[in-house]
Amino acid sequence: MSRRLELRISGVTAVVLTLSTCLGLAACGLGSMRAPAENEVTVFAASSLTNAFTEMSQSYESQAPNVKVVTNFAASSQLATQLIEGAAADVYASADQEQMSQASNAGRISGQPIIFATNHLVIIVPADNPGGVERIGDIAKPGLKLVLAAPGVPVRVYTDQALAALDSRGVYGADFASRVYANLASEEQNVRQVSAKVALGEADAGIVYTSDVTPDIAGQVRQFEIPDWANPLAKYPIALVANAPHKSGGQGFIQFVLSSQGQAILSQWGFGHAP
Numbered sequence: 001m002s003r004r005l006e007l008r009i010s011g012v013t014a015v016v017l018t019l020s021t022c023l024g025l026a027a028c029g030l031g032s033m034r035a036p037a038e039n040e041v042t043v044f045a046a047s048s049l050t051n052a053f054t055e056m057s058q059s060y061e062s063q064a065p066n067v068k069v070v071t072n073f074a075a076s077s078q079l080a081t082q083l084i085e086g087a088a089a090d091v092y093a094s095a096d097q098e099q100m101s102q103a104s105n106a107g108r109i110s111g112q113p114i115i116f117a118t119n120h121l122v123i124i125v126p127a128d129n130p131g132g133v134e135r136i137g138d139i140a141k142p143g144l145k146l147v148l149a150a151p152g153v154p155v156r157v158y159t160d161q162a163l164a165a166l167d168s169r170g171v172y173g174a175d176f177a178s179r180v181y182a183n184l185a186s187e188e189q190n191v192r193q194v195s196a197k198v199a200l201g202e203a204d205a206g207i208v209y210t211s212d213v214t215p216d217i218a219g220q221v222r223q224f225e226i227p228d229w230a231n232p233l234a235k236y237p238i239a240l241v242a243n244a245p246h247k248s249g250g251q252g253f254i255q256f257v258l259s260s261q262g263q264a265i266l267s268q269w270g271f272g273h274a275p
Helices: 002-026 028-033 046-061 076-084 097-105 135-140 154-169 176-181 191-197 247-258 259-267
Strands: 042-045 069-076 089-094 109-119 119-125 146-149 184-190 206-210 221-225 234-241
Touching: 028 097, 028 221, 042 046, 042 247, 046 069, 046 191, 046 206, 046 247, 046 259, 069 076, 076 089, 076 097, 089 247, 097 234, 109 247, 109 259, 119 146, 119 154, 119 191, 135 176, 146 154, 154 176, 154 206, 154 234, 184 191, 191 206, 191 221, 234 247, 247 259
Parallel strands: 042 069, 042 089, 146 184, 146 206
Antiparallel strands: 089 234, 109 234, 119 206, 119 221
């Protein structure tokens, strides 16, 4: 009897010791599933903002040494979906107002979004120009391999508007837009994938923002300007996310983006000022 009792006590003791050890090791590995640190500001930003917001984050951190900016770059439409599905973030910066509205209508945006930058479209081709593109009308030549962003991605929305405007003037022949779309070889998840494919010579032409012709690919591509009358002005809104885990940090980052220093960084990376 006493032996059985002793075994039971030992068993209980072993369980208690095991539990104590687990708690001491952050719940046996559950410590890796930690919440964001109090000083982390999570920023969801359009992929076209990658370079500008990476530099912006570093500059902001240097002035607020107790703050760490964690960035998530993707197509604005993907980021809006993530927010709507409940992803935690403090700031959302979109490449168009439509995706911001989607997030706002779902109750995921706090306050009124602010336009902080603008952008324009440009046609790019590889430096060796295998498709022989010498003017805008050439992107409708049969057999040209064209790459665009996928439908719904802001740069594609702007592209569709530009092609419709170019088509409406009849300057490049009948059914210009239809002939351009007939050359569509692939549709990418975001604008940076479009510029990368063209720079690598995997496509004959693509349509991106002017800011996407970054220094690392500028020597690998040629640019063809789209006339102002057909080139929609891309407006970038930024806002605090509803129920932001670190509201004050998010507000601080937004203020930095709107500051003269933040605007100078955006200008350096090819963005225009807010209208």
